[in-house]
Amino acid sequence: MSFFLPAFKFEKVTDITPDILRELGVELLILDVDNTIAPYGQVTLDNQVLSWAGELKAAGVGLYIVSNNKGQRPEIFSKLLDVPYIKRAGKPSPRGVREALENAGVPPDRAALAGDQIYTDTIAANLAKVKMMLVEPIRFTNPFLAIRYFFELPFRTGKKL
Numbered sequence: 001m002s003f004f005l006p007a008f009k010f011e012k013v014t015d016i017t018p019d020i021l022r023e024l025g026v027e028l029l030i031l032d033v034d035n036t037i038a039p040y041g042q043v044t045l046d047n048q049v050l051s052w053a054g055e056l057k058a059a060g061v062g063l064y065i066v067s068n069n070k071g072q073r074p075e076i077f078s079k080l081l082d083v084p085y086i087k088r089a090g091k092p093s094p095r096g097v098r099e100a101l102e103n104a105g106v107p108p109d110r111a112a113l114a115g116d117q118i119y120t121d122t123i124a125a126n127l128a129k130v131k132m133m134l135v136e137p138i139r140f141t142n143p144f145l146a147i148r149y150f151f152e153l154p155f156r157t158g159k160k161l
């Protein structure tokens with residue numbers, strides 16, 4: 001049951017500030033793509049996300065994209081942000097998250113995962129023992145996403161910072 005529960009909850013990914021991460025001892029922030037840093041289908045990143053990522057990097061926080069997406073967008077965003085990526089990560093399996101930790105050389109207790117979903121991101125983060133930082137989905141582009149969100153509601157808890 002606790003594998004469904006995020007440690008922290010934010011309105012949007014850009015609310016995860018360098019100060020918060022420093023306070024929690026987080027050196028690596030693993031990023032989900034779809035509905036976390038960009039809506040489904042969008043191939044650009046908003047300026048707000050770009051400048052936020054720049055601030056984190058300037059503060060010494062490593063970023064790593066770990067996405068279940070099978071298409072081109074993980075790579076496109078990886079290039080835009082100049083950060084490494086893993087696609088087809090298979091979340092809720094912790095495989096992709098563990099691979100990112102290993103490649104970055106960061107232990108799980110100094111890492112966090114920012115994502116919008118319970119049944120993929122949160123479970124993967126908890127299985128890999130990294131701090132889950134749940135964000136609200138950017139946009140519901142189809143009814144299925146809204147329905148899934150409804151079934152996630154009981155688990156969409158977490159400490160607000």
Ligand SMILES: [Mg+2]
Pocket residue numbers: 032033034035036115116117
């Ligand atoms: Mg997502």
